[in-house]
Amino acid sequence: MQNTSSTEQIEQDVLAAMSRPSRCYLACIFLAGLVFLGGMALWSRQIALGMGVAGISHPVGWGVYITDFVFWVGIAHSGTLISAVLYIFRARFRTSFNRAAEAMTIFALMVAGLFPLIHLGRVWLAYFLFPYPNQRQLWVNFRSPLVWDVFAVSTYMLVSLVFFFVGLVPDLAIVARRRPGFIGKIYRLASLGWVGNSQQWRHYTKLYFFLAAFATPLVASVHSIVSWDFAVSIVPGWHTTIFAPYFVAGAILSGTAMVITLVIPMRRLLRLETYIPISHIESIAKILLLTSLIVGFAYVVEQGLAFYSGNLYEMEQFRFRALGDYRLLFWIMVSCNAILPLTLFVGRLRRNLAYLFILSLLVNVGMWLERFVIVVTSLARDFDPYAWGNYTPSFTEIGITAGSFGLFFLLFLLFIKILPVLSITELKER
Amino acid sequence: MDRRQFLQMLGLVSGAAALSSCGSEKGQKELVSLLVPAEDGIVPGTESWQPSTCCECPAHCGLLTRIRENRPVKLEGNPQHPVNRGGLCLRGQASLWRLYHPQRLQTPLKRQADGRLQAITWAQALTEITEALQLSRQQGRKNTWLAGRTSGTLSTLIEEFCDSLDIERLAEFEPFSHAALRQSYGLLLDQADLPRYRVEQADLLITVGADLLETFISPVDYTAQASTLAADQKRHWMHLEPHYSLTGANADDRLVLTPGSEGTLLLWLLQSLTSQSRYRSRWPQALQDLLPSTNLAATANATGLKPQQLQELVSRLMQAKKPLLIVGGIATGHRNGQPVALLGALLQWLIALPWAGLDFSAAENYSRVGSLRDLKDLNQQLAEDRIGVLFVSRCNPVRHSPTELGLKAALAKATLRVGLADLADDTTDQMDLILPLAHGLETWGDTEPRRGVIGLLQPLATPRQQALSEGDLLLKLLKQATGKSPAADWEAYLQQTWQKRFSRAQLGQLMKDGYLIEPQPQPSIRLNQARAAKALRNLQLQAPLAQPTAVIAPSIRSFDGRSRSLELLSEIPDPLTTISYGSWMAVSQQTADRLRLRDGNELQIKTADWQSSQPVRIQPGLATEILTLPMDSLPAPVTGIDPLTGEALRYVEGLQLKPTGKLHRLPILAGSPSQHGRGLIPKPVQRKKKGDQQHHGPRASFYPEPEYENYRWTMAIDLQRCVGCSACVASCYIENNVPVVGASDHLAGREMSWLRIEPFYDEHGQVDFLPMLCQHCSYAPCEAVCPVYAAYHNPEGLNVQVYNRCVGTRYCSNNCPYKVRRFNWWQHKRTAPLDQLRNPDVPVRSKGMMEKCTFCLQRIRIAKDRAKDDKRLVQDGEVTTACAQSCPTGAIVFGNLLDKESQIYRLTHSQRAYRVLAELGTEPSVHYLRPE
């Protein structure tokens, strides 16, 4: 445990991260921004010319964009898991990452929210998707999973934002105290008049707990609803009840991997080693291992059930996945998601930060590929053999995907400089 | 002159139909006050139907043209016309594309010294021609006229023209001249004509090489008759050929012959039949001993057939009451061509003429058509500098002559070469002057495709720029050259001729119906025994062709290649291979395995003096040593001339095969040629066992059964009758403004066809065609998942796509198990004037929208409007979809299922009816009848 004079130390250390940006940092911002703008330019071109610039076609009408959408929404979930679910379970180790994880959630949702627009054929009519009173006397089709997505993701975004902001309020007051001038005034405004008296603290704790409890079921429900985009259809390989838990587990898997990817370098570069001990990262790695086991189990169940069912279409679909034109991607996915994380049973590897970092990157690749494999292989080989066809992503799709990563990292980099990356108040409590 | 004045002059009608000036159109920003009242009975914004004749191939089927906003927007077969009886093939549908083709020749063109073409005026062109005619007469050269098959009054005018100007009218040039057949009939039966084969009356049809479904003489007519024959369990059709054609694919039995062995087969059949009592008495004694001897084993050996198959042929021929044998097509396109035609004619005389199976009174009008020997003569004369002015009208001899003839070079020796055409081709590329011809829908005229059937041509569109009808052109030229002409213009000439030839009543009928039948007397057919004897004595059957052999096959999509430039016909895939754009060569599975070839690998095939390299497509069921080369894949599809008959040689024998290692990306639209056991086309129904019928009980469902008030639109497709000709596909494209997207989109799988023909091969290489279109499912998977209700189910059973509501999420297409929904990946624009080929009743979709078959909702709407005027419901047969209308075999039937008297009700309750992927619970409105 730290002694009291170290509360000052905590503040100093954490706020040191928000000091003047180094040249290296500016270079990263520039790069991320450039990639993001490149993606936006490609999207503008797609709007002008039509969806033909993407590689999607008949029968594979969904490709990289939907993969990206599910990928980014999935990443968002683990942030809420860490900040909300672990809070309710009173897991101590969460304080090291909860701010960064929450921020990751917000940014991932922002990026994810772009993709339903990007994949629309007529994005200028996107407002048709919202149930607002209109002269046409038309509502949206509430039976469609895409409309459920609209509600689910926007609810999730709203709740996450509120939760994030509420948690930030005491820290913002601290930052305001230490920052003079105009910037400080903005932080003061944002901290909503927080002074830290016991009454405020009581209200704060109650609200925080309430929001955590509110956000917890969203972790399970939102990605279940996103998975129903697929499960509710009749496409072989999509139409299966395992999807909801399978996707939620997968979301946590990719989310924890992304947390590890972000936190390990952040910890090193911002010199926050004392506040983010290796044991805490190890705990996250254990969550990763657990969810990887669930996902691995789901792979086995999927393949097994397909052949157990005797359904011609399911059998052919899963044979195609494992042995067809996309088999390389399939096996990379299985290795990265189900086999490699098994090495985390070894304690030494669990505590090796370099190994964890590389593994987390591979898991993210594997999880992206999982969504790709599910979306593309199912559509490529469905009911009518005449209609079978393959899909190759085009430059535009790859560029926009890269742009989404650019946006995410741009936002995260900005976050590092603008807001305290660790929850100062919670650290002090500890 | 317009139609009203024309008819008035004929003294037929007063104040009747006339073309009016431009009308107003929805979507324009202005409304126009016309000068005079519009065409009588034509309310602005409504359609009118006018009869005409299709000129896309020599069959000349009867048309009904739909006119909207003063433009032809759709062609349909005339239901009463004796040639096509309402059907229209895909080329006929696409002839509207020709009318609006962006590259149609618009002005007379003169070739300059540097080879480029310069637009000139008609006056200049005609002057130049007249001067050249005079000059060549002075030089002692011959002026000649070469044209494609011409009939009707135009032929009379050409005769007059050539007489007046001392021009030699050469034998007409048709790539499919059927010269061997006509030669045989002329020799043996004294009728050098192509009879009409009465397939509709035969109970056994044996075709040897003749591609009835693709290009043989009158394809729509024969397709309808042959498919009816095949569908009838009591009648049988056997097709014999060396390769794999669409005709063979649809016959009841397809027997694979060694190429060049047809003569041996026919001889053996003749032997076998004349030795049986039924035919022995008919066979003249004098000829009895002249038949060269042959035996079963030797025949089996030579033809590649099994002895049982040969014996089955004979026994069927013996049992049939009205057997019919048709020989032609590629069967006469090799060195044994003449014996094949002669023996075929003898067999037909023996077995078919007794029951009038050959109708020479309705013979196809090929009497002026020559053969390649005539072209060879012309070539000789050109080489000897004896030709002055050469006119080449409506034919492409440069493409269809063998390269060794050197026609291109020889042509240069004529003093003036004048081409008359509507689109540029290989021949016009060699012409000095090119004169633009108007389209069949832009001029007056008549045709006589077969004896006794006269078809009407009338102007339904304004001619392109300065294009003229051939008749007008000839009269102008006559006037220029001689100072006088038999009539003021072509219309006047027609009137003169018609008034002399037809009665008032007949003329009225011709104008109203678009055709006229003048029954011709039946000639009495007798076998010329002397010539038959001579032929048999000199009969020399050469050995079958050395294998591997390539068969140069005609194409249903382009006929002899003349329709190649119509992009719509490249957009629609070849039914057997599903390749759309580009060239290819079909090989057998065994050849592909042996040479380790996949689809798209390039293979070079060559002989000592000929070679071709094409990407390969594996054709299930094709004989091991045979390759099929579509005519369109070759720059020079004629490899030689048979000196005995003048037929084009359509085989290349003794090939060496060598993979070149190159890989082409072929636009193969089928993802797989096999059903993979999914029962999309289930096994035929065993008619004997009643209990076999799989009746699904009423499905248990949460949802209330939909209720239908007046109409429940349903479609039935008879897979036995569907031959895969794709006429329905072309009809749908034009009716619904479906975008034609081009090769690169096809390579990406983005073809936009709302209706497609899916060929499925079984393990024996037999193919069945499944026309797949939106099934309008009662429980449509697409409707549930569209977030904005762009796809919904209407109270009449249609699955409607509301284009303006679609935001383009493409979930509907993902969820459709039949994958019939097509997304607009780009903003498709047609180059002018093809943008005028537009059905105004169907909106043009923009990029980002999903589209699909609507069961021709626009036609349903028109029918309901008409019915509502009469305060009744739409009757059975009053409304039909574009695809059903165009089908030559009547395979598609559309109607209201709630009408218990309707044809659709009967068909959907047939024992053969089933639905595709019914186990998914989609409850489609499209029922299929399984093939038998």
Place this chain on the structure above:
Amino acid sequence: MPKWLPHSLLYAYFGGFILLIAALAWFRPVTHQDNSQPIAFPHTVHAGQLGLACNFCHESVTQGPQAGMPTVDKCVSCHQAIATERPEIQKLLSYHEKGEPIRWRRIHQVPDFIYFTHKRHVRSGLDCSACHGAIEEMKEVRRVRSLQMGWCLSCHRSRGASFDCATCHK
């Protein structure tokens, strides 16, 4: 409260209004209907004073989808003798002499993907003014109804006509 705040707020408030007015002025041509026609044909005279029935000129309104425009011949049948000295009539007569059709600017239009038929509406008993307003009082015809989907739908619903999407969406 810092001194500059009230000032800047005031500036922002009023400045915003000025911007709004500027934007409206900028977009006015797009939203404002231009009703000018090649000949200043007054329905007030023909439909109003003379009491001509609408389908006297717009003949195909009960027979087809389009109401139809009167032919130049029809106008001239009266105006070859009536009011020939007026400049607008002289414009009309010159169209007739030159054999030129008159291209009127279209005021009422539904998009290309909508099927609208005058025939069914007029035959159902609707008066022309229900959709076109009091034309006989318009010197220059202008559109007085929105012609938007909801407007069509509410009338369909209240009159018991079909509101199935396929009725109007082609």
